[in-house]
Amino acid sequence: MKADIAVVGSGLTALVATRTLQKAGRNPVLIWPGLSSLYFLYATVDVLGYMNATTAQPVEEPVTGVRQLIADNPDHPYARAGVAALQDGSNLLLDWLREAGFNWQGTLARNLLLPTATGTPKPTCLVPTSMLAGDLQRVEPIVFCGFDGYQDFIPELAAANLARGWNGGHRTVTAVRVSLPGVKPDRLFTSIDLARSFEDATFRRDVADRLRRTVKDDGARLGMPAVLGLTHDNDVHAEFEKETGHPVFEIPTVPPSVLGLRLFDRLRRHLQETGVEMIWAAPAHDAEVANGRCLRIHLKSAGREQPVEARAYILALEDAVDGAWRAGAHTVRDPFFHYVLAQHATPAERTDESLFQPQPFATIGYPVSDRLQPIDKNGSPLAANVFVAGGGIAGYDPTGIKARGGMAIATGYRAAQEAMAA
């Protein structure tokens, strides 16, 4: 098939790049390689939580932090993308979320501090409104609420950690559990099952009743696992707050993450409904290059190989999970040019001794030009009409600094700009 600009990717990077092209009046085709596990892990847009991977001090103003980061590290992917791409991309995303029926809030000027499922305060930036009441800069007591037989959010663990860590232990944090109407604890049920159940008004009111009876503190806010609706989450959250008589905030659970499902399913569907062509579940595995330009890329779709020809290409994969690069025992290559991105004498070299430290493997990627083109050792683009966003960029490690969403937006937006100019 022929296209104007082809975007390859399954995560926020690819969605932002595609939307940018769509809003600019271009005709993008989104090549979606399939469900990535990260799909289930996304919850909020983290822009910059910490200035480096080891400091304990959260960033208060993410946009200021990003400027500082760029000044300190001119090779950082944020520096390649630029602050303007982060700002314009975020505005584009927030507008898009509104248009697609989401209710999100946040500004690049301020981080929120939200409790995670382990009860750890975490700085994050753009969030669904259903999470907002969890902000730890507010002072009301928190009651974490769990359900009998539901293992993917443990209120007692969250409370035990937050009670001590939040404001020096000077705030009230407790945990309660209620049983769920009609749910047998000895039957397997997942977060998705629960999210569907919460769309049923009778079920929801019954749970609200049980919580109202259990929570004694009228002034407390309720921290719930993020299972308040799968598709009608705005209504479910608002109704549930009324029915319980408390502010309620959602907390991302272990996968499958309902927050991630809501976000990706609806944005992808919105793209389709507004006329963007998508090629489903088709990983790209080869690029044909001649005279310094990419002529076409080849997809593995069901039962056959499919070439896609475009004027420009955006490689917007998130990381190894969705195939930004592929690792053998010694050699790491990209899936398009089969270019050697890294070589290691032993696989263990790719890792730190501790899981909780920055991992060398996370930074693997293409060296890129100022225009986000993948370049060879001499600094020449592998193909002048190919642009990289997301985890394919060398040095792209959002984990320790908690910047996954922001880096996805900035590089996705910038790559789209460059692709349009190509």
Next chain:
Amino acid sequence: MPDTSTGVVVIGGGSTGAGVLRDLTLRGIDAILVEKGDLASGTTGRSHGLLHSGGRYCVNDLAAAIECVEEGRILRRIARTTVEDTGGYFVSVSEEDEAWEPRFVEGCQKAGITCERIPVEEARRREPALSTHVRTVFWVPEDGHLDPFYLVVGNVESARRRGAQIRTYTEVIGFTRNGNRISGVLTRDAVTGEETSIGCQAVINATGAWSGFVARLLDVEVKVVPVKGVMVVLSRRLAHAAINRCHKPGDGDIVVPGLSVAILGTTAVKVPHPEVLPIEWNEVQLLIDEGAKMLDGVTTARAMRAYAGVRPLYDLGAEAEGREMSRNFAVIDHEERDGIAGFTSIVGGKVTTYRLMAERVTDLVARRLGVTTACTTAEVPLNDRDDEMDQLRHRPAQLGMPKPHGEELALQPLLCECELVRPQDVETWMKDPAVRTLEDIRRRTRSGMGPCQAAICSYRLAGRMVTDRGVDGRTATRAMADFLETRWRGVRHVFWGSQLRQAQVTAALHLELFNVDRQLQEYFPPPLGEGQGGGVPAEAVEAVGQP
């Protein structure tokens, strides 16, 4: 006066110590087992789980082979639920292997090992993954898979029901003596540091590769050579039966299917200390390369982790090296040899023959104590009761598999989806004071041993530490992180393909979604992990010296 008294103190909570404890209690002798870590946390739990038919030893070590034959048959009777009757194949893939075949066949005959040569086509019909390199195949029906964790737990629980006590995380730091006779041991709790004395009439040193350290407390020498073996775990079984290379036992020549995985084994490298077990890349590579000569799919299967165990080879004084050394065992009567009455060591051997080792040492100690009751461990089954715990390993029937008659069971909630561990499987152990860490839970339930390597279940288990045990958030979070770190130590040696992608998911979940790295900083200022590697004091390494 000692804090408590018993008949015999058994040191070591591996298969040998657990077997000795059970043997003692079956003979009516009061006993306490002390173990410095968890049960099966040393050699036993790190074995590959091959229940040896004896075929591996029948040429070079006939006595060991004969013991394997007999003990394998006994274990199938007394420890039914710990054995999976996979059978095994010995396969030749080279000319040298073919030269070994007549010796192998003769050895099997001498040792009484059932062995049948079958056509390669027939073997491939049964095991479609057999490599095209395979030239000759022998079917050895008495190879099997032995679940080492459950074997130890089965022995210990059987002994506990008969009045024995078990103290894990309890290290022996000294002995009390009455003249030349042992009158007790002094122990220290590894977590609290609390010291306790136990009075006794006899001590059995069943600490395997650690025997020398215990004996040294009494100024006597036990020469055990710790020999490291590295293994690689694949996420699928690849074969129904155990696959052995038909040649002189060497590196990377067995593939053991166990439950849902296959284990590639193993290497043999002398190490200075039983706790210094570095995993080298050339070992991992060798296991995969050699395994691929026998089975297709070894190179493309998902390698989940690598791990290292240590063999406690007893130095019989011969000039033998590593694998050349006998896998046989010896009872050391320190009363006769060193003039220390009431102290006996049991050294060497292997998991397959643990029961026989226990029988021999218990025979001697019982005789010294004037107990004439004969050993019955070859007849009395481990699971000589009928309650829930004995059913732990019968999970498929309880997990909602359709029953041929009657109602279909609903799919039950799982705490570990990879290994099908239910919340109630864990609940029992959360109540057991011997269980201290989430690794201990893993050893008993297999939670965290599947492809995701505890990414998901570690959170649920940390939650249960709070709800079931009432520990604080700091302890629970640390337990979760420690569990993940232990898994990580194995994962990082097979860090490519699917397992690399898995690690990225684990990091995204724990570091990004949960922000656990920052939670940990509260207790461990960065950089985390510095000074935590190894954990073996320098003097301990020095004390062993060069073997």
